[in-house]
Amino acid sequence: MRLTDWALWLFTVAFFIFMILPIAVVVVISFTSAGFAAFPIPGWSLKWFARIFEYEPFIDSLWVSLKLAVVATVASCVLGIPAALYLSRSRSGWATTITTFLLSPLSMPMIVIGFASLFFLSWMGFGISFLALAIVHTVICLPYVIRTVAAVYRAVPPAYEEAAMIxxxxxxxTFQEVTLPLIRPGIAAGSLFSFLTSFDNLPVSYFFGSAQTNTLPVVMLAYMEHQFDPSIAALSTLQLALAVIALVVADRLYGIEKMTVAT
Amino acid sequence: MSKTAQISERTRRALLLAPALIFLAVFFVMPLVDNSARSFIGEDGSFTLARYTAFLTDSFYLGVILETVVLSAAVTVISVVIAYPVAYVLVRKAGRFSGLIIFLLIAPLLTSIIMRTFGWQVLFARRGLINQWLVTDLGLLDTPLRWLNTPGLAIAALVHVLVPFAVLSIASVLQGVDRRLEEGALVxxxxxxxTFFEVTLPLTLDGIGTGAILVFMIANGSFVTLVLLGGGFQTLPLLIYQQFNTTRDFALASTMSTILLVIALACLWLQLRLVRRQGA
Known part of the structure; x- marks a missing residue:
């Protein structure tokens, strides 16, 4: 191997140590037997995972976050899939403009979306409610579903559907028996991105704080401001494990290459 | 016959597109417009530019805008410089390791921002792992360094969040480079x-641009990392967060979010231009 190749590989390995180290440290600390968050850990224990289930705000907000992610994802699919199907078969400049608009929530600062929505939805009478939060989460999840479904559908030759109709x-x-099975990987991937985006969101959820609307990230942030104990690490590890499992399951079902045509 | 078919096509289009369009018009565009409108309405209910003139002539607030842009630009430049070699290895050198590299790039995207900042806090605490290495294990320092609440660590944490986006967008352009052009230069x-600096790099400039704008846009709006890791920065998102939390001057917060929005729209416009050029 050439010297430059060695340098490139060395750089890449260093890069991944930088990427993985802060995450790996948290995973290890979640299994600590100590009463504080420090590394290296004195011994192994599962007590911080048990602590998650003893601290009521964690469980309540976990429940809120799960419901919210499901509602936002279902709403995004209902609104997004038809639009994605239409837009990916249209080649006019006008369709490009519409697509840009439908994807634009991805490019706007989340904090501005959250702040602006709080006032507007209160004015509309939604107040700080689960429904209000679900609406804002749908705004930020919708682009993921549209982008992924449109990309997958664009790769499907129109001939399949034409053949069915002929x-x-x-x-x-035709939709039920030809189109739907073909775009299912796109729907799965879009739903997965949407679910994870909603579940992980802090900048928008932050503005909608109340007993019914405190999501897990909001409660974790509040907890971290007062305490620095390993229960946050245990929660994070649990969250990461769930995300990885979801990704692996989706990969087994549809294949990761098919799902990432979009990206 | 053809006329009815045309009408039904139009209805079909309307039925498919309308739900998403109406939803975003009502719950995405209207809140943003309403929010910006509020920054132009004075106490007495009439139109005013007073908040903007006050904001743009106050050296503190001008400094805040400048700091927001400079911080995002710094994070962007660092991310792109780090991302390029990694993307190059991924596309050109990795071979059978490319699957592993993609997994390692995507895995951090699945972790919450809270998890990452928690990790940084543990690693760089006064008696954390890094200081232990530097002082006890390697003996490079006599006393532990103070890392937390320094600008450097906050920037590193932001880069950590954003650099995978840069790697992925540069990699996708590198993949499209016609290798015969490079071979031609070598021959x-x-x-x-x-060959790299005069063929490969210029061919991937658009990809670097798209990646850079993406990173810049996300950096511009991020505040959770800065709230938790400190660093003494005063950026627009941080100030909006503070206005909302403590000062509760909502008109000022609306003014600041409008300015932030304008920066975001400018980035979006630039990004569209770049993408269109790539398509052509």
């Missing part, structure tokens, strides 16, 4:  | 360095 299938039957 | 006697 053979006499109705529009609905 | 004609250019050195490997010259």
């Amino acid at each position: 053979l006499g299938a109705s529009r609905f039957r | 004609l006697g250019a050195s490997r360095f010259r």
Whole structure:
């Protein structure tokens, strides 16, 4: 190997140590037997995972976050899939503009979306409620579903659907038996991104704080401001494990390459 | 016949697109417009530019805007410089390791911002792992360094969040580079360095641009990392957060979020121009 290749590889390994170290440290600390968050740990224990289930605000907010992520994802699919199907078959400049608009929530600062929505939704009478939070989460999740489904559908040749229709299938039957199975990996990936985005969101959820709307990240942030104990590490590890499991399951079902055509 | 078909096509289009469009118009555009409008309405209910003139002539607030942009730019430049070699290895050198590299790039994206900042706090605490290495294990220092609440650590944490985006967008452009152009340069006697700097790098400039704008946009709006890791920065998102939390001057917060929004829109416009050029 050439010297420059060695240098490149060395740099890459250093880069991944930088990327992984802060995360690995948290995973290790979540299994500590000590009463404080420090590394290296004196011994192993599961007590901080038990602590999660003893501290009520964690469990309550975990429940809120899960419900919220499901509602926002379902709403994003209902609103987003039809739009994605239409836009990926249209080649006009006008469709590009619409697509840009539908994806634009991704480019706006989250803190501005959160702050602006709080006032507007209160004015509309939604107040600080689960419904209000679900609406704002749908705004930020919708682009993920649209982008992924559109990318997957664009890679599907129109000939499949044309063949079904020529053979006499109705529009609905064509959709159900040809289109839907073909775009399912896109829906799965889009839903996964949407779920994880909602579940992890802090800058928007932060503005909608109340007993019914405190999400897990909001409660974790509040907890961290007063205490620095390993229960935050245990929660984070649990969250990461769930995300990895979801990704692996989606990969087994649909294949990661198919799902990442979009990115 | 053809006329009815045309109408039904139009209805179909409307039915498919309308739900998403109406939803975003009502719950995304209107809140932002309403928020900006509030920054132009004075106490007496009439139109005013007073908040903007006050804001843009106050040296503190001008400093805040400047600091927001400079911090984001610094994070962007560092991310892109780090990302390029990694993307190059991923596309050109990794071979059977490319799957592993992609996994290692995506895994951090699945972790919450809270988890990462927690990790940084543990690593760089006064008696944390890094200081232990530097003082006890390697003996490089006599006394532990103070890392937390320094600008450097906050920047490192922001880079940590954003650099995977830069790697992924640079990698996707590198993948599209026609390698015959590089081979041509090599055959004609250019050195490997010259080939890289005069062929490969210019061909990937658009990808660098797209990645850079993406990183810049996200950096511009981030505040959680800065709230938790400190660093003494005064940026627009941080100030909006503070206004909301403590001072509760909502009109000022609206003014600041409008300015932040304008910066974001400018980035979006630039990004669209770049993407269009790539498409052409």
